[in-house]
Amino acid sequence: MNSFNQMINWLNDPLNWTNPDGIVTRLLEHLRLSFGAVLLACLVAWPIGIALGRRGRGGGLVVVLSNATQAIPVVALLTILPLTALGFGARPVIVALAVFAVPPLLATAYTGMREVDPDVRDAARGMGLSRWQLLRGVELPLAVPYLAAGLRTATVQVIATAALAALVNGGGLGMIVSAGFGIGIAAGGGQILAGGLLIAGLALLAEALLAWVQRRVTPAARQT
Amino acid sequence: MSFLAQSAAANPWFSWAYLRTNADTIRALVVEHLSFTVEAVAAAVVIGVPLAVLAYWVRPLSGPILASAGVLYTIPSLALFAFIAPFLGTGRLTVLIGLVLYALLLIIRSTLTGLSQVPPDVREAASAMGYGRLARLLRVELPLALPGLVTGVRLATVSTVALVTVGVLVGKGGLGQLIIGGFRNNFYKAEIATGAVLCVALAVLLDLLLAGFGRLVTPWRRERA
Known part of the structure; x- marks a missing residue:
């Protein structure tokens, strides 16, 4: 029996879905890790990106940061962070994933603020808006398409990287794949394929969903 | 054994003793990492540049080519390996x-960007001088697209170095x-840190080398800067 048939059989076994460490549990773990990481990254990246963008400073920093994180292997952070004060469990995984979600969020928040027309800003100030009112009523609404684009990139990337948490036994859908490798390709080939299919499916689904959201919040005139 | 007692007592992030004892293993892994990176990026260039040229020549194909490379790029690395391993x-x-599948999108996209940034005047001038389609590509358009290609190769190299670890x-x-x-060896910090530091160092080193190479092959850009 080849791996492909094995995969169909594995996915058709209801126990593989409902087991204590079955697909449902792993999927929820995966979503929880991803959600935590994106939330953490937004809380860090958006205020900084917006503040830097409004002042028009630190554009170089944003570029350097995103280049620097490119060179850091996810696997390295996933193994190093649990050995720090963060301790073992979900926390270091969430932090590790968040590190890679920060650059796209930061860059888009920065660009979103830079792209606000200076005339619009002047007009709003001339109408007597305070800095806070300017941010809430004018700058943020204008930056929404950029923030949405960043959120989409960051989220899809986090969902993809969360699969690697399995390499350090950190939970998520990747565990299905690593368990498959654990029992060897001959016996676990179907499970490996099934795990890969679930991970890829989730990533592509998230990408499609967030692309739709991004289109909804982007005015027609600004769509590319 | 004294090793166990020691590891329970002291587990530093850096250890000369570890580096000395394992120099051969570490060297072999650096070589493996490097050869994976070089072979993958080279293969991606060999496959990606012709695909980019095809997309450039046959405009209707550029959408499907970029889209399929984009889908491959969206598939998480772990899933990609999981798809290939049962068969190979x-x-x-x-x-x-x-x-290679990962690096492909970066190469195709940057080459295509480089090619489409060739000014139309230049293209017309080349045609007027009697260059055929292929000669124009090889002697005018590709050289002018080199900075874009070099950027793509640098991006692909840095991300491949990180990805090899998967x-x-x-x-x-x-x-x-x-x-x-x-990590599996009872959280032996010196081993983890050595791998991580060498990995980042390798990425930075290769990036600098390629940046230097890029300056070397595009002398006309240096004079302008």
Whole structure:
């Protein structure tokens, strides 16, 4: 029996879905890790990106940061962070994933603020808006398409990287794949394929969903 | 054994003793990591540049080519390896194919961007001088697209160096073997840190080398800067 048939059989076994460490549990773990990481990254990246963008400073920093994180292997952070004060469990995984979600969020928040027309800003100030009112009523609404684009990139990337948490036994859908490798390709080939299919499916689904959201919040005139 | 007692007592992030004792293993893994990276990026260039040229010549094809490379890029690395391993086994080839598929999008996109930034005047002038389609491509358009290609190769190289570590899934992860190996070896910090630091250093080094190479092959840009 080849791996492909094995995969169909594995996915058709209801126990593989409902087991204590079955697909449902792993999927929820995966979503929880991803959600935590994106939330953490937004809380860090958006205020900084917006503040830097409004002042028009630190554009170089944003570029350097995103280049620097490119060179850091996810696997390295996933193994190093649990050995720090963060301790073992979900926390270091969430932090590790968040590190890679920060650059796209930061860059888009920065660009979103830079792209606000200076005339619009002047007009709003001339109408007597305070800095806070300017941010809430004018700058943020204008930056929404950029923030949405960043959120989409960051989220899809986090969902993809969360699969690697399995390499350090950190939970998520990747565990299905690593368990498959654990029992060897001959016996676990179907499970490996099934795990890969679930991970890829989730990533592509998230990408499609967030692309739709991004289109909804982007005015027609600004769509590319 | 004294080793166990020691590791329970002191587990530093850096250890000369570890480096000395394991120099051969570390060197072999650096070589494996480097050869994975070089082969994957080279293969991606060999496959990606012709695809980019095809997309450039036959405009209707550029959408499908970019879209399919984009889908491959969206598929998480772990899933990609999981798709390949059951058919090709847990060897070198599985990792290499995964790496090439990832690097492909970066190469295609940057080459296409470089090609489409060639000014129309230049293209017309080349045609007026009697260059055919292929000669114009090889002698005018591709050289002018080089800065874009170099950017793409740099991006692809840096991300491939980081991605090789995921190969631990099939037991061929270059320096990732040290990182995960140390983690499984009772959280041996010196081994983890050595793998991680060498990995980042390798990425930075290759990036600088390629940046220098890029300056070398585009002398006309240096004068302007």
